[in-house]
Ligand code: NDP
C-alpha cells in the first residue's frame with residue numbers, strides 16, 4: 009500500500025518510463041482523490057488505483073499507404089482501450105506528428121473520468137497516429153484512413169469500442185474510416201461518432217465541444233452572478249473546438265479577440281464577429297490555410313510563433329492542445345484581469361499554471377469537465393443510432409446543456425471549499441467514484 013502520492017507516482021513513473029504526459033495526467037487525478045481514498049480504504053484494499061492506471065489493452069500497429077508519387081509511407085497506429093467499467097471504450101482518434109503512446113495514454117486516462125462525468129454509459133479510450141494530415145492531398149488522406157481502418161476494424165465495434173475525432177480528425181476522416189469499416193465488415197453500424205448527418209451522425213455533434221465548454225464557463229460565471237455579456241474572451245486554436253466556442257461566445261454577447269494555430273496567434277481588438285468567424289471556418293475547414301491570413305484580410309496583430317495569452321481578457325478558453333499555458337502565461341492572464349479559464353482542449357494548462365489559478369481563486373474548469381460536451385453528444389449519437397432515430401437540433405442542444413449543468417453540479421458537490429469551488433478536485437473525485445464503484449461491483453478483472 010502506498011503511503012504518499014509521491015510514493016505512488018514513483019511506481020507509475022518506473023513502470024512507464026518516458027511517458028511524461030501520462031505521468032502528468034495521473035498525478036493530477038491521484039493528488040485530487042488521495043484524501044477520498046484514505047477515507048474509503050475498500051478502494052485501496054482492492055487496488056483500484058493500480059488497476060485504473062493500467063490500460064485494459066493497448067493496440068499498436070503498422071499503417072502502410074502510398075502517397076501521390078506512388079512511394080510507400082509507413083505510419084504507426086494506436087488504440088488505447090483504457091477502461092470499460094461503465095461502458096464500451098469511447099474516445100477520439102488524433103492524427104498529428106507528435107502522437108506517441110504517452111500522449112494517447114494521457115488522453116485515454118483523462119477520457120475515463122470525462123466520460124464518467126457525462127452521466128452516459130461510456131468507458132474510456134483514445135487512439136490515433138503520427139500521420140500528419142497537413143499538406144496531404146485528399147487522395148493521400150483517404151489512402152491513409154483506409155489503411156488505418158483496415159487494421160483498426162478488427163478491434164472496434166458499436167458495443168466494444170467507438171472512436172470519434174480529435175486533433176487532425178474531423179468529418180472528412182471519419183467519413184473515409186466509416187466507409188472502409190462498412191466495406192470490410194459489411195455492417196452499417198454506429199461504430200464511429202461524428203458521422204455525417206445523412207449517414208447516422210447527430211445534429212450538434214460538430215458544435216458540441218465548443219458549445220459545451222461555453223455552457224460550462226457560463227455556469228461557472230453564474231456562481232458569481234456574472235455572464236458572458238460584454239466579456240472579452242481569448243481563445244486558442246482555430247479548429248473544431250475553437251470555432252464553435254467562438255460562435256457561442258459571440259451569440260452570448262462576448263467579444264472574442266484571439267485565435268491561433270501552430271504557427272502563431274491573431275489578436276483582433278475589434279472582436280472576431282460572426283462574419284469574420286465564417287471566414288475563419290472557410291479558411292481552416294475548406295481552404296486549409298493559416299491564421300496569418302486573417303490579419304492580411306481584417307487587420308489586427310499577428311503574433312508569430314506566440315500563444316494568445318498576452319492578450320488582455322476576462323475569460324480564456326484554451327482550445328488547441330496540451331501544455332499550451334505555463335506558469336508565466338497563467339500569471340499574465342491573472343495579472344491582466346482574467347477571472348475564468350475553461351479548458352476546451354485536453355490538459356492545456358500545465359501543473360504550475362493550475363497552481364496559479366487555484367492560488368488566485370479564479371474560476372478554473374479543467375478539460376475533463378469543461379470539454380466533456382463533445383463526447384457527451386457522441387454518446388447521444390450512439391443512443392440515436394441504436395434506436396434508429398434522430399433528434400432535432402433543439403433536443404440535442406437541450407440535452408447538452410443539461411449534461412454540462414449536471415457536470416457543473418457534480419464538480420460543486422465534491423469540490424466545494426468554503427465559498428470557492430475547486431473544479432479540479434470536484435471533477436476528479438466525482439469521475440472516480442462512479443468508475444471505482446463499477447469496478448468494485450465487477451470483481452477483479
Ligand atoms: P482540430 O484539429 O480541429 O484543431 C486543432 C487546433 O489546434 C488547430 O488550430 C491547430 O493548429 C492547433 N494545434 C494543434 N496542435 C498544436 C500544437 N502542438 N501547438 C499549437 N497549436 C496546435 O482539433 P480540435 O479542435 O478537435 O481539438 C482541439 C483540442 O480540443 C485538443 O486538445 C482535443 O484533444 C480537444 N478536444 C476535442 C474534442 C472534439 O470533439 N474534437 C472533444 C474534447 C476535447 P494547426 O491548424 O496549425 O494544426
Ligand code: 2IT
Nearest residue numbers: 099100172174382383386
Ligand atoms: O477528447 C475528447 O473528448 C474527444 N476528442 C471526443 C471523443 C468522442 O468520442 O467524441
